[in-house]
Amino acid sequence: MQIVITSPDADNVYTTLAEFLADNAHDEEIDARDLRFALESGDKVTLGGGAAPVITIQVDWYEHRGQLRPGDVFVANDGCLVMLDRSVPGDGTKWYVADWSHGSWGYYDGTIEPGDLVARAKNPANNRAA
DSSP, rough: OOEEEEOOSSEESSHHHHHHHHHHOOTTTTHHHHHHHHHHHHEEEEOSSSSSOOEEEEEEETGGGGOTTOOOOOTTTTTTTTEEEOOOTTTTTTTEEEEEETTEEEEEEEEEOOGEEEEEOOOOOSSSOO
């Protein structure tokens, strides 16, 4: 996991969360829930309002492939939304995926390598009205 935190004035770039928090402990706009979301999502997250710091968390999912589970949803490196279905038999890393298209998951026997997963995402099927 790589953490890059850039201050609003871009003069300070922190490479660890501890450095950032130590330097900004007085800032009441920093919310632990936002930090947790940043760590879980892998996305860029702006803390507070206005010119707040931006935290970018980049997870190398190939290195963390042991944490992948069926049903996990990700944005792939081509921008598509995919849901992990099951591992490919005989391959130690590759997964079969479902593709999000036209409001539902499609199972077309597509595959993906963990290194092609960019960021975790919420499952859009859970947001639909029943």
